[in-house]
Amino acid sequence: MEQRDLHELITTFETQFGTIPTDMFFSPGRVNLIGEHTDYNGGHVLPITLMLGTYGVARRRDDRLVRLYSANFPDLGMLSFAIDDFNKMPTHSWADYVKGVLKALTELGYHLETGFDLAIDGDIPIASGLSSSASLELLIGVVVQKLFDLKIPRLQLVMAGHQAENDFVGVKTGLMDQFSVGFGAPNTAIFLDTNTLGYRLVPVIxxxxxxxxxxxxxxxxxxxxxxxxxxxxxxxxxxxxxxxxxxxxxxxxxxxxxxxxxxxxxxxxxxxxxxxxxxxxxxxxxxxxxxxxxxxxxxxxxxxxxxxxxxxxxxxxxxxxxxxxxxxxxxxxxxxxxxxxxxxxxxxxxxxxxxxxxxxxxxxxxxxxxxxxxxxxxxxxxxxxxxxxxxxxxxx
Incomplete structure:
Protein backbone atom coordinates (compact mmCIF):
# COMPACT_ATOMS: atom_id res chain seq x y z
CA MET A 1 0.00 0.00 0.00
CA GLU A 2 2.83 2.38 -0.78
CA GLN A 3 2.20 5.42 -2.92
CA ARG A 4 3.84 3.92 -6.01
CA ASP A 5 1.15 1.23 -6.00
CA LEU A 6 -1.49 3.91 -6.47
CA HIS A 7 0.24 5.90 -9.19
CA GLU A 8 -2.13 4.61 -11.87
CA LEU A 9 -5.20 5.36 -9.74
CA ILE A 10 -3.91 8.87 -9.04
CA THR A 11 -3.47 9.38 -12.79
CA THR A 12 -7.01 8.09 -13.36
CA PHE A 13 -8.31 10.58 -10.78
CA GLU A 14 -6.54 13.45 -12.56
CA THR A 15 -7.97 12.35 -15.91
CA GLN A 16 -11.52 12.01 -14.65
CA PHE A 17 -11.74 15.00 -12.34
CA GLY A 18 -9.15 17.41 -13.72
CA THR A 19 -7.42 17.86 -10.38
CA ILE A 20 -5.02 16.03 -8.08
CA PRO A 21 -6.27 13.95 -5.13
CA THR A 22 -5.08 14.85 -1.65
CA ASP A 23 -5.32 11.53 0.20
CA MET A 24 -4.95 7.76 -0.29
CA PHE A 25 -6.98 5.03 1.41
CA PHE A 26 -7.25 1.23 1.65
CA SER A 27 -10.01 -1.04 2.91
CA PRO A 28 -9.56 -4.84 2.94
CA GLY A 29 -11.72 -7.76 1.98
CA ARG A 30 -12.24 -10.54 4.48
CA VAL A 31 -12.37 -14.31 4.75
CA ASN A 32 -14.23 -15.98 7.57
CA LEU A 33 -12.24 -18.90 8.97
CA ILE A 34 -15.30 -20.41 10.64
CA GLY A 35 -18.69 -19.25 11.91
CA GLU A 36 -20.75 -19.08 8.73
CA HIS A 37 -24.30 -17.72 8.72
CA THR A 38 -24.07 -17.23 12.47
CA ASP A 39 -23.64 -13.46 12.47
CA TYR A 40 -27.30 -12.63 11.90
CA ASN A 41 -28.21 -15.33 14.42
CA GLY A 42 -26.40 -13.80 17.39
CA GLY A 43 -23.49 -16.22 17.21
CA HIS A 44 -19.70 -16.07 17.03
CA VAL A 45 -17.52 -15.58 13.95
CA LEU A 46 -13.78 -15.76 13.27
CA PRO A 47 -12.86 -13.61 10.25
CA ILE A 48 -9.49 -12.40 9.00
CA THR A 49 -8.79 -9.36 6.81
CA LEU A 50 -6.89 -9.75 3.55
CA MET A 51 -4.34 -7.75 1.63
CA LEU A 52 -6.86 -7.84 -1.21
CA GLY A 53 -9.22 -4.92 -0.97
CA THR A 54 -10.40 -1.54 -2.24
CA TYR A 55 -8.05 1.37 -2.83
CA GLY A 56 -9.21 4.95 -3.07
CA VAL A 57 -7.84 8.41 -3.75
CA ALA A 58 -9.97 11.41 -2.89
CA ARG A 59 -10.20 15.17 -2.62
CA ARG A 60 -12.64 17.41 -0.81
CA ARG A 61 -14.68 19.78 -2.99
CA ASP A 62 -15.89 23.34 -2.40
CA ASP A 63 -19.49 22.66 -3.44
CA ARG A 64 -22.18 20.10 -2.52
CA LEU A 65 -21.35 17.64 -5.29
CA VAL A 66 -20.07 14.07 -4.84
CA ARG A 67 -18.33 12.66 -7.92
CA LEU A 68 -17.30 9.02 -8.15
CA TYR A 69 -15.30 6.90 -10.57
CA SER A 70 -14.45 3.20 -10.37
CA ALA A 71 -11.62 1.70 -12.39
CA ASN A 72 -13.49 -1.61 -11.99
CA PHE A 73 -16.53 -0.23 -13.86
CA PRO A 74 -15.09 2.17 -16.45
CA ASP A 75 -18.14 1.80 -18.69
CA LEU A 76 -20.25 3.55 -16.04
CA GLY A 77 -18.09 6.63 -16.33
CA MET A 78 -18.28 9.31 -13.69
CA LEU A 79 -21.24 9.16 -11.30
CA SER A 80 -22.38 12.25 -9.43
CA PHE A 81 -25.04 13.38 -6.97
CA ALA A 82 -25.61 16.05 -4.33
CA ILE A 83 -24.19 15.29 -0.89
CA ASP A 84 -27.68 15.32 0.63
CA ASP A 85 -29.42 13.36 -2.17
CA PHE A 86 -30.33 10.02 -0.62
CA ASN A 87 -32.47 8.68 -3.45
CA LYS A 88 -31.17 5.48 -4.98
CA MET A 89 -29.32 5.76 -8.27
CA PRO A 90 -31.57 4.90 -11.24
CA THR A 91 -29.20 2.15 -12.40
CA HIS A 92 -28.69 0.58 -8.93
CA SER A 93 -24.95 1.10 -9.30
CA TRP A 94 -22.15 0.83 -6.76
CA ALA A 95 -22.80 4.48 -5.89
CA ASP A 96 -25.75 3.29 -3.79
CA TYR A 97 -23.26 1.88 -1.25
CA VAL A 98 -21.69 5.33 -1.02
CA LYS A 99 -25.07 6.99 -0.62
CA GLY A 100 -26.07 4.46 2.03
CA VAL A 101 -23.01 5.20 4.16
CA LEU A 102 -23.42 8.97 3.79
CA LYS A 103 -27.08 8.68 4.77
CA ALA A 104 -26.23 6.55 7.83
CA LEU A 105 -23.53 8.99 8.97
CA THR A 106 -25.92 11.92 8.50
CA GLU A 107 -28.48 10.15 10.69
CA LEU A 108 -25.75 9.71 13.32
CA GLY A 109 -25.33 13.48 13.37
CA TYR A 110 -22.31 13.93 11.10
CA HIS A 111 -23.14 16.65 8.58
CA LEU A 112 -20.80 17.15 5.64
CA GLU A 113 -20.47 20.76 4.56
CA THR A 114 -19.25 19.95 1.06
CA GLY A 115 -18.93 17.06 -1.34
CA PHE A 116 -15.83 15.21 -2.56
CA ASP A 117 -14.28 13.47 -5.54
CA LEU A 118 -13.31 9.81 -5.18
CA ALA A 119 -11.70 7.30 -7.53
CA ILE A 120 -11.48 3.67 -6.47
CA ASP A 121 -9.89 0.47 -7.72
CA GLY A 122 -10.48 -2.88 -6.08
CA ASP A 123 -8.79 -6.25 -6.51
CA ILE A 124 -11.56 -8.25 -4.79
CA PRO A 125 -13.60 -10.14 -7.39
CA ILE A 126 -17.12 -8.71 -7.23
CA ALA A 127 -19.88 -10.97 -5.82
CA SER A 128 -17.33 -13.59 -4.83
CA GLY A 129 -17.67 -13.98 -1.08
CA LEU A 130 -14.68 -11.90 0.06
CA SER A 131 -16.97 -9.03 1.00
CA SER A 132 -16.28 -6.39 -1.62
CA SER A 133 -19.34 -4.43 -0.47
CA ALA A 134 -18.20 -4.11 3.16
CA SER A 135 -14.74 -3.17 1.90
CA LEU A 136 -16.27 -0.32 -0.10
CA GLU A 137 -18.53 0.77 2.76
CA LEU A 138 -15.66 1.09 5.24
CA LEU A 139 -13.53 2.80 2.61
CA ILE A 140 -16.20 5.49 2.33
CA GLY A 141 -16.22 5.77 6.10
CA VAL A 142 -12.49 6.42 6.41
CA VAL A 143 -12.53 8.77 3.39
CA VAL A 144 -15.22 10.95 4.96
CA GLN A 145 -13.55 10.77 8.36
CA LYS A 146 -10.23 12.03 6.97
CA LEU A 147 -11.40 14.59 4.41
CA PHE A 148 -13.74 16.32 6.84
CA ASP A 149 -11.69 15.79 10.00
CA LEU A 150 -14.55 14.01 11.77
CA LYS A 151 -14.01 12.23 15.08
CA ILE A 152 -16.08 9.15 14.26
CA PRO A 153 -15.54 6.14 16.55
CA ARG A 154 -14.59 3.06 14.57
CA LEU A 155 -17.68 1.18 15.75
CA GLN A 156 -19.90 3.92 14.33
CA LEU A 157 -18.17 3.56 10.94
CA VAL A 158 -18.85 -0.16 11.14
CA MET A 159 -22.50 0.40 12.04
CA ALA A 160 -22.91 2.95 9.24
CA GLY A 161 -21.61 0.43 6.72
CA HIS A 162 -23.90 -2.24 8.09
CA GLN A 163 -26.89 0.10 7.95
CA ALA A 164 -26.06 0.99 4.35
CA GLU A 165 -25.98 -2.69 3.36
CA ASN A 166 -29.15 -3.66 5.25
CA ASP A 167 -31.43 -0.66 4.96
CA PHE A 168 -30.30 1.21 1.84
CA VAL A 169 -29.05 -1.52 -0.51
CA GLY A 170 -31.38 -4.13 0.97
CA VAL A 171 -29.19 -7.13 1.77
CA LYS A 172 -29.94 -8.43 5.26
CA THR A 173 -26.41 -9.38 6.25
CA GLY A 174 -25.11 -9.69 9.76
CA LEU A 175 -22.46 -7.39 11.17
CA MET A 176 -19.42 -9.62 10.63
CA ASP A 177 -18.28 -8.23 7.28
CA GLN A 178 -18.21 -4.58 8.28
CA PHE A 179 -16.82 -5.35 11.75
CA SER A 180 -13.93 -7.41 10.44
CA VAL A 181 -13.06 -4.86 7.74
CA GLY A 182 -13.16 -2.11 10.37
CA PHE A 183 -11.25 -3.85 13.17
CA GLY A 184 -8.89 -6.20 11.31
CA ALA A 185 -5.21 -6.43 12.25
CA PRO A 186 -2.19 -8.19 10.68
CA ASN A 187 -1.60 -11.88 11.52
CA THR A 188 -4.69 -12.14 13.72
CA ALA A 189 -8.29 -13.31 13.46
CA ILE A 190 -11.19 -11.47 15.10
CA PHE A 191 -13.20 -13.61 17.51
CA LEU A 192 -16.45 -11.66 17.57
CA ASP A 193 -19.63 -12.28 19.54
CA THR A 194 -22.16 -10.72 17.17
CA ASN A 195 -24.74 -10.62 19.95
CA THR A 196 -22.74 -8.42 22.35
CA LEU A 197 -20.10 -7.05 19.92
CA GLY A 198 -17.46 -8.17 22.37
CA TYR A 199 -14.35 -9.28 20.54
CA ARG A 200 -10.72 -10.23 20.93
CA LEU A 201 -7.85 -10.70 18.51
CA VAL A 202 -6.55 -14.27 18.17
CA PRO A 203 -3.03 -14.85 16.76
CA VAL A 204 -3.05 -17.05 13.66
CA ILE A 205 0.05 -19.25 13.89
Whole structure:
Protein backbone atom coordinates (compact mmCIF):
# COMPACT_ATOMS: atom_id res chain seq x y z
CA MET A 1 0.00 0.00 0.00
CA GLU A 2 2.83 2.38 -0.78
CA GLN A 3 2.20 5.42 -2.92
CA ARG A 4 3.84 3.92 -6.01
CA ASP A 5 1.15 1.23 -6.00
CA LEU A 6 -1.49 3.91 -6.47
CA HIS A 7 0.24 5.90 -9.19
CA GLU A 8 -2.13 4.61 -11.87
CA LEU A 9 -5.20 5.36 -9.74
CA ILE A 10 -3.91 8.87 -9.04
CA THR A 11 -3.47 9.38 -12.79
CA THR A 12 -7.01 8.09 -13.36
CA PHE A 13 -8.31 10.58 -10.78
CA GLU A 14 -6.54 13.45 -12.56
CA THR A 15 -7.97 12.35 -15.91
CA GLN A 16 -11.52 12.01 -14.65
CA PHE A 17 -11.74 15.00 -12.34
CA GLY A 18 -9.15 17.41 -13.72
CA THR A 19 -7.42 17.86 -10.38
CA ILE A 20 -5.02 16.03 -8.08
CA PRO A 21 -6.27 13.95 -5.13
CA THR A 22 -5.08 14.85 -1.65
CA ASP A 23 -5.32 11.53 0.20
CA MET A 24 -4.95 7.76 -0.29
CA PHE A 25 -6.98 5.03 1.41
CA PHE A 26 -7.25 1.23 1.65
CA SER A 27 -10.01 -1.04 2.91
CA PRO A 28 -9.56 -4.84 2.94
CA GLY A 29 -11.72 -7.76 1.98
CA ARG A 30 -12.24 -10.54 4.48
CA VAL A 31 -12.37 -14.31 4.75
CA ASN A 32 -14.23 -15.98 7.57
CA LEU A 33 -12.24 -18.90 8.97
CA ILE A 34 -15.30 -20.41 10.64
CA GLY A 35 -18.69 -19.25 11.91
CA GLU A 36 -20.75 -19.08 8.73
CA HIS A 37 -24.30 -17.72 8.72
CA THR A 38 -24.07 -17.23 12.47
CA ASP A 39 -23.64 -13.46 12.47
CA TYR A 40 -27.30 -12.63 11.90
CA ASN A 41 -28.21 -15.33 14.42
CA GLY A 42 -26.40 -13.80 17.39
CA GLY A 43 -23.49 -16.22 17.21
CA HIS A 44 -19.70 -16.07 17.03
CA VAL A 45 -17.52 -15.58 13.95
CA LEU A 46 -13.78 -15.76 13.27
CA PRO A 47 -12.86 -13.61 10.25
CA ILE A 48 -9.49 -12.40 9.00
CA THR A 49 -8.79 -9.36 6.81
CA LEU A 50 -6.89 -9.75 3.55
CA MET A 51 -4.34 -7.75 1.63
CA LEU A 52 -6.86 -7.84 -1.21
CA GLY A 53 -9.22 -4.92 -0.97
CA THR A 54 -10.40 -1.54 -2.24
CA TYR A 55 -8.05 1.37 -2.83
CA GLY A 56 -9.21 4.95 -3.07
CA VAL A 57 -7.84 8.41 -3.75
CA ALA A 58 -9.97 11.41 -2.89
CA ARG A 59 -10.20 15.17 -2.62
CA ARG A 60 -12.64 17.41 -0.81
CA ARG A 61 -14.68 19.78 -2.99
CA ASP A 62 -15.89 23.34 -2.40
CA ASP A 63 -19.49 22.66 -3.44
CA ARG A 64 -22.18 20.10 -2.52
CA LEU A 65 -21.35 17.64 -5.29
CA VAL A 66 -20.07 14.07 -4.84
CA ARG A 67 -18.33 12.66 -7.92
CA LEU A 68 -17.30 9.02 -8.15
CA TYR A 69 -15.30 6.90 -10.57
CA SER A 70 -14.45 3.20 -10.37
CA ALA A 71 -11.62 1.70 -12.39
CA ASN A 72 -13.49 -1.61 -11.99
CA PHE A 73 -16.53 -0.23 -13.86
CA PRO A 74 -15.09 2.17 -16.45
CA ASP A 75 -18.14 1.80 -18.69
CA LEU A 76 -20.25 3.55 -16.04
CA GLY A 77 -18.09 6.63 -16.33
CA MET A 78 -18.28 9.31 -13.69
CA LEU A 79 -21.24 9.16 -11.30
CA SER A 80 -22.38 12.25 -9.43
CA PHE A 81 -25.04 13.38 -6.97
CA ALA A 82 -25.61 16.05 -4.33
CA ILE A 83 -24.19 15.29 -0.89
CA ASP A 84 -27.68 15.32 0.63
CA ASP A 85 -29.42 13.36 -2.17
CA PHE A 86 -30.33 10.02 -0.62
CA ASN A 87 -32.47 8.68 -3.45
CA LYS A 88 -31.17 5.48 -4.98
CA MET A 89 -29.32 5.76 -8.27
CA PRO A 90 -31.57 4.90 -11.24
CA THR A 91 -29.20 2.15 -12.40
CA HIS A 92 -28.69 0.58 -8.93
CA SER A 93 -24.95 1.10 -9.30
CA TRP A 94 -22.15 0.83 -6.76
CA ALA A 95 -22.80 4.48 -5.89
CA ASP A 96 -25.75 3.29 -3.79
CA TYR A 97 -23.26 1.88 -1.25
CA VAL A 98 -21.69 5.33 -1.02
CA LYS A 99 -25.07 6.99 -0.62
CA GLY A 100 -26.07 4.46 2.03
CA VAL A 101 -23.01 5.20 4.16
CA LEU A 102 -23.42 8.97 3.79
CA LYS A 103 -27.08 8.68 4.77
CA ALA A 104 -26.23 6.55 7.83
CA LEU A 105 -23.53 8.99 8.97
CA THR A 106 -25.92 11.92 8.50
CA GLU A 107 -28.48 10.15 10.69
CA LEU A 108 -25.75 9.71 13.32
CA GLY A 109 -25.33 13.48 13.37
CA TYR A 110 -22.31 13.93 11.10
CA HIS A 111 -23.14 16.65 8.58
CA LEU A 112 -20.80 17.15 5.64
CA GLU A 113 -20.47 20.76 4.56
CA THR A 114 -19.25 19.95 1.06
CA GLY A 115 -18.93 17.06 -1.34
CA PHE A 116 -15.83 15.21 -2.56
CA ASP A 117 -14.28 13.47 -5.54
CA LEU A 118 -13.31 9.81 -5.18
CA ALA A 119 -11.70 7.30 -7.53
CA ILE A 120 -11.48 3.67 -6.47
CA ASP A 121 -9.89 0.47 -7.72
CA GLY A 122 -10.48 -2.88 -6.08
CA ASP A 123 -8.79 -6.25 -6.51
CA ILE A 124 -11.56 -8.25 -4.79
CA PRO A 125 -13.60 -10.14 -7.39
CA ILE A 126 -17.12 -8.71 -7.23
CA ALA A 127 -19.88 -10.97 -5.82
CA SER A 128 -17.33 -13.59 -4.83
CA GLY A 129 -17.67 -13.98 -1.08
CA LEU A 130 -14.68 -11.90 0.06
CA SER A 131 -16.97 -9.03 1.00
CA SER A 132 -16.28 -6.39 -1.62
CA SER A 133 -19.34 -4.43 -0.47
CA ALA A 134 -18.20 -4.11 3.16
CA SER A 135 -14.74 -3.17 1.90
CA LEU A 136 -16.27 -0.32 -0.10
CA GLU A 137 -18.53 0.77 2.76
CA LEU A 138 -15.66 1.09 5.24
CA LEU A 139 -13.53 2.80 2.61
CA ILE A 140 -16.20 5.49 2.33
CA GLY A 141 -16.22 5.77 6.10
CA VAL A 142 -12.49 6.42 6.41
CA VAL A 143 -12.53 8.77 3.39
CA VAL A 144 -15.22 10.95 4.96
CA GLN A 145 -13.55 10.77 8.36
CA LYS A 146 -10.23 12.03 6.97
CA LEU A 147 -11.40 14.59 4.41
CA PHE A 148 -13.74 16.32 6.84
CA ASP A 149 -11.69 15.79 10.00
CA LEU A 150 -14.55 14.01 11.77
CA LYS A 151 -14.01 12.23 15.08
CA ILE A 152 -16.08 9.15 14.26
CA PRO A 153 -15.54 6.14 16.55
CA ARG A 154 -14.59 3.06 14.57
CA LEU A 155 -17.68 1.18 15.75
CA GLN A 156 -19.90 3.92 14.33
CA LEU A 157 -18.17 3.56 10.94
CA VAL A 158 -18.85 -0.16 11.14
CA MET A 159 -22.50 0.40 12.04
CA ALA A 160 -22.91 2.95 9.24
CA GLY A 161 -21.61 0.43 6.72
CA HIS A 162 -23.90 -2.24 8.09
CA GLN A 163 -26.89 0.10 7.95
CA ALA A 164 -26.06 0.99 4.35
CA GLU A 165 -25.98 -2.69 3.36
CA ASN A 166 -29.15 -3.66 5.25
CA ASP A 167 -31.43 -0.66 4.96
CA PHE A 168 -30.30 1.21 1.84
CA VAL A 169 -29.05 -1.52 -0.51
CA GLY A 170 -31.38 -4.13 0.97
CA VAL A 171 -29.19 -7.13 1.77
CA LYS A 172 -29.94 -8.43 5.26
CA THR A 173 -26.41 -9.38 6.25
CA GLY A 174 -25.11 -9.69 9.76
CA LEU A 175 -22.46 -7.39 11.17
CA MET A 176 -19.42 -9.62 10.63
CA ASP A 177 -18.28 -8.23 7.28
CA GLN A 178 -18.21 -4.58 8.28
CA PHE A 179 -16.82 -5.35 11.75
CA SER A 180 -13.93 -7.41 10.44
CA VAL A 181 -13.06 -4.86 7.74
CA GLY A 182 -13.16 -2.11 10.37
CA PHE A 183 -11.25 -3.85 13.17
CA GLY A 184 -8.89 -6.20 11.31
CA ALA A 185 -5.21 -6.43 12.25
CA PRO A 186 -2.19 -8.19 10.68
CA ASN A 187 -1.60 -11.88 11.52
CA THR A 188 -4.69 -12.14 13.72
CA ALA A 189 -8.29 -13.31 13.46
CA ILE A 190 -11.19 -11.47 15.10
CA PHE A 191 -13.20 -13.61 17.51
CA LEU A 192 -16.45 -11.66 17.57
CA ASP A 193 -19.63 -12.28 19.54
CA THR A 194 -22.16 -10.72 17.17
CA ASN A 195 -24.74 -10.62 19.95
CA THR A 196 -22.74 -8.42 22.35
CA LEU A 197 -20.10 -7.05 19.92
CA GLY A 198 -17.46 -8.17 22.37
CA TYR A 199 -14.35 -9.28 20.54
CA ARG A 200 -10.72 -10.23 20.93
CA LEU A 201 -7.85 -10.70 18.51
CA VAL A 202 -6.55 -14.27 18.17
CA PRO A 203 -3.03 -14.85 16.76
CA VAL A 204 -3.05 -17.05 13.66
CA ILE A 205 0.05 -19.25 13.89
CA UNK A 206 0.00 -22.07 11.33
CA UNK A 207 3.62 -23.31 11.46
CA UNK A 208 4.17 -25.73 8.54
CA UNK A 209 0.72 -25.08 7.12
CA UNK A 210 -0.89 -22.20 5.27
CA UNK A 211 -4.36 -21.04 4.35
CA UNK A 212 -5.29 -20.89 0.70
CA UNK A 213 -8.39 -19.27 -0.73
CA UNK A 214 -10.08 -21.00 -3.66
CA UNK A 215 -12.43 -19.24 -6.06
CA UNK A 216 -15.13 -21.25 -7.82
CA UNK A 217 -15.33 -18.43 -10.38
CA UNK A 218 -19.11 -18.68 -10.16
CA UNK A 219 -20.33 -15.20 -9.24
CA UNK A 220 -23.51 -14.76 -7.23
CA UNK A 221 -25.61 -11.87 -6.07
CA UNK A 222 -26.64 -11.84 -2.44
CA UNK A 223 -29.74 -9.86 -3.27
CA UNK A 224 -31.01 -12.43 -5.77
CA UNK A 225 -29.68 -15.53 -4.02
CA UNK A 226 -31.41 -17.38 -1.21
CA UNK A 227 -29.46 -15.45 1.43
CA UNK A 228 -32.44 -13.44 2.64
CA UNK A 229 -34.49 -16.64 2.61
CA UNK A 230 -32.06 -18.26 5.08
CA UNK A 231 -32.31 -15.21 7.33
CA UNK A 232 -36.09 -15.55 7.36
CA UNK A 233 -35.94 -19.30 7.99
CA UNK A 234 -33.68 -19.02 11.02
CA UNK A 235 -35.81 -16.21 12.40
CA UNK A 236 -38.90 -18.39 12.05
CA UNK A 237 -37.11 -21.24 13.88
CA UNK A 238 -36.08 -18.83 16.63
CA UNK A 239 -39.67 -17.66 17.08
CA UNK A 240 -40.80 -21.27 17.50
CA UNK A 241 -38.16 -21.88 20.18
CA UNK A 242 -39.11 -18.65 21.94
CA UNK A 243 -42.54 -20.08 22.71
CA UNK A 244 -40.78 -21.96 25.50
CA UNK A 245 -37.21 -20.64 25.80
CA UNK A 246 -36.30 -17.16 26.99
CA UNK A 247 -33.71 -16.43 24.29
CA UNK A 248 -32.97 -13.51 21.99
CA UNK A 249 -31.11 -15.41 19.28
CA UNK A 250 -30.05 -18.89 18.23
CA UNK A 251 -26.60 -17.98 19.51
CA UNK A 252 -27.98 -18.03 23.05
CA UNK A 253 -28.31 -21.83 23.22
CA UNK A 254 -25.98 -24.81 22.94
CA UNK A 255 -26.61 -28.06 21.07
CA UNK A 256 -27.93 -29.91 24.11
CA UNK A 257 -30.60 -27.25 24.67
CA UNK A 258 -31.45 -27.17 20.98
CA UNK A 259 -31.80 -30.96 20.75
CA UNK A 260 -34.05 -31.04 23.82
CA UNK A 261 -36.35 -28.38 22.36
CA UNK A 262 -36.19 -28.83 18.59
CA UNK A 263 -39.66 -30.44 18.56
CA UNK A 264 -41.02 -26.92 19.06
CA UNK A 265 -40.04 -26.29 15.44
CA UNK A 266 -42.66 -28.10 13.39
CA UNK A 267 -41.07 -27.64 9.96
CA UNK A 268 -38.19 -30.13 9.37
CA UNK A 269 -36.45 -27.69 7.03
CA UNK A 270 -36.44 -25.02 9.74
CA UNK A 271 -35.03 -27.59 12.18
CA UNK A 272 -32.06 -28.12 9.86
CA UNK A 273 -31.49 -24.39 9.41
CA UNK A 274 -31.51 -23.77 13.16
CA UNK A 275 -29.33 -26.81 13.86
CA UNK A 276 -26.66 -25.38 11.61
CA UNK A 277 -26.77 -21.97 13.28
CA UNK A 278 -26.47 -23.47 16.77
CA UNK A 279 -23.84 -26.10 15.94
CA UNK A 280 -21.74 -23.68 13.89
CA UNK A 281 -21.68 -21.26 16.79
CA UNK A 282 -20.39 -24.02 19.08
CA UNK A 283 -17.80 -25.07 16.48
CA UNK A 284 -16.51 -21.52 16.28
CA UNK A 285 -16.06 -21.24 20.04
CA UNK A 286 -14.21 -24.57 20.05
CA UNK A 287 -12.10 -23.59 17.02
CA UNK A 288 -10.75 -20.50 18.78
CA UNK A 289 -9.64 -22.64 21.70
CA UNK A 290 -7.93 -25.16 19.42
CA UNK A 291 -6.23 -22.43 17.40
CA UNK A 292 -4.97 -20.74 20.56
CA UNK A 293 -3.59 -24.09 21.80
CA UNK A 294 -1.91 -24.76 18.47
CA UNK A 295 -3.98 -27.87 17.71
CA UNK A 296 -4.21 -27.44 13.96
CA UNK A 297 -5.45 -30.98 13.39
CA UNK A 298 -8.54 -30.41 15.50
CA UNK A 299 -8.97 -26.94 14.03
CA UNK A 300 -8.94 -28.48 10.54
CA UNK A 301 -11.48 -31.11 11.59
CA UNK A 302 -13.82 -28.33 12.67
CA UNK A 303 -13.48 -26.74 9.23
CA UNK A 304 -14.59 -30.03 7.69
CA UNK A 305 -17.53 -30.31 10.09
CA UNK A 306 -18.55 -26.76 9.21
CA UNK A 307 -18.61 -27.64 5.52
CA UNK A 308 -20.78 -30.70 6.12
CA UNK A 309 -23.29 -28.63 8.11
CA UNK A 310 -23.39 -25.88 5.49
CA UNK A 311 -23.94 -28.51 2.79
CA UNK A 312 -26.49 -30.75 4.51
CA UNK A 313 -28.35 -28.57 7.05
CA UNK A 314 -28.07 -25.07 5.60
CA UNK A 315 -27.90 -26.11 1.94
CA UNK A 316 -25.88 -23.16 0.68
CA UNK A 317 -22.99 -24.91 -1.09
CA UNK A 318 -23.96 -26.32 -4.50
CA UNK A 319 -22.01 -28.31 -7.08
CA UNK A 320 -19.16 -25.83 -7.51
CA UNK A 321 -18.30 -25.44 -3.83
CA UNK A 322 -18.90 -29.11 -3.07
CA UNK A 323 -16.56 -30.18 -5.87
CA UNK A 324 -13.84 -27.73 -4.87
CA UNK A 325 -13.98 -28.45 -1.15
CA UNK A 326 -14.17 -32.23 -1.55
CA UNK A 327 -11.14 -32.21 -3.84
CA UNK A 328 -9.27 -30.09 -1.29
CA UNK A 329 -10.23 -32.34 1.62
CA UNK A 330 -9.04 -35.43 -0.26
CA UNK A 331 -5.60 -34.00 -1.02
CA UNK A 332 -2.90 -35.69 1.15
CA UNK A 333 -1.91 -33.66 4.18
CA UNK A 334 -4.77 -31.16 4.05
CA UNK A 335 -6.12 -30.62 7.56
CA UNK A 336 -9.48 -29.14 6.59
CA UNK A 337 -11.46 -27.18 4.02
CA UNK A 338 -14.80 -25.42 3.83
CA UNK A 339 -16.79 -22.89 1.87
CA UNK A 340 -16.59 -19.34 3.18
CA UNK A 341 -18.96 -16.46 2.69
CA UNK A 342 -22.65 -16.65 1.87
CA UNK A 343 -22.30 -19.67 -0.41
CA UNK A 344 -24.18 -20.32 -3.65
CA UNK A 345 -20.86 -20.07 -5.46
CA UNK A 346 -17.99 -17.83 -4.46
CA UNK A 347 -15.11 -18.98 -2.29
CA UNK A 348 -13.71 -21.75 -0.14
CA UNK A 349 -10.59 -22.03 1.97
CA UNK A 350 -8.27 -24.87 2.92
CA UNK A 351 -5.53 -25.47 5.50
CA UNK A 352 -2.75 -27.09 3.47
CA UNK A 353 0.91 -28.11 3.90
CA UNK A 354 3.18 -25.26 2.80
CA UNK A 355 5.52 -27.54 0.88
CA UNK A 356 2.73 -28.99 -1.26
CA UNK A 357 1.13 -25.79 -2.48
CA UNK A 358 1.94 -26.30 -6.18
CA UNK A 359 0.73 -29.92 -6.23
CA UNK A 360 -2.41 -28.92 -4.34
CA UNK A 361 -3.35 -26.28 -6.89
CA UNK A 362 -2.64 -28.63 -9.79
CA UNK A 363 -4.57 -31.61 -8.44
CA UNK A 364 -7.54 -29.73 -7.00
CA UNK A 365 -7.71 -27.47 -10.04
CA UNK A 366 -7.70 -30.45 -12.40
CA UNK A 367 -10.51 -32.16 -10.52
CA UNK A 368 -12.59 -28.98 -10.53
CA UNK A 369 -12.08 -28.49 -14.27
CA UNK A 370 -12.98 -32.11 -14.92
CA UNK A 371 -16.36 -31.68 -13.23
CA UNK A 372 -17.26 -28.06 -14.08
CA UNK A 373 -15.48 -27.46 -17.37
CA UNK A 374 -13.80 -24.23 -16.30
CA UNK A 375 -10.97 -23.28 -13.97
CA UNK A 376 -10.91 -22.45 -10.29
CA UNK A 377 -8.52 -19.77 -9.03
CA UNK A 378 -6.23 -19.89 -6.00
CA UNK A 379 -5.02 -17.02 -3.80
CA UNK A 380 -2.45 -16.57 -1.07
CA UNK A 381 -3.78 -15.55 2.31
CA UNK A 382 -1.87 -12.69 3.89
CA UNK A 383 -3.68 -11.25 6.91
CA UNK A 384 -3.53 -7.47 6.79
CA UNK A 385 -4.87 -4.35 8.52
CA UNK A 386 -8.38 -2.93 8.63
CA UNK A 387 -9.70 0.08 6.70
CA UNK A 388 -7.32 3.02 6.93
CA UNK A 389 -5.92 6.25 5.57
CA UNK A 390 -2.64 5.42 3.85
CA UNK A 391 -1.25 8.94 3.64
CA UNK A 392 -1.25 12.16 1.63
CA UNK A 393 -0.72 12.27 -2.10
CA UNK A 394 2.68 13.86 -2.62
CA UNK A 395 2.97 16.24 -5.52
CA UNK A 396 6.27 17.00 -7.23
Missing amino acids: LRDFELIVMNTNKPRSLVTSKYNERVAETQAALQALQTKLSINSLGDIDMATFTANQALIKDPTLVKRARHAVSENQRTITAVRELAQGDLIEFGALLNQSQASLRDDYEVTGLELDTLVTAAQEFPGVLGARMTGAGFGGYALALIPKKRRAQFEQQVGARYYEVLGYDASFYDVEIGPGAQWIGPVKTH
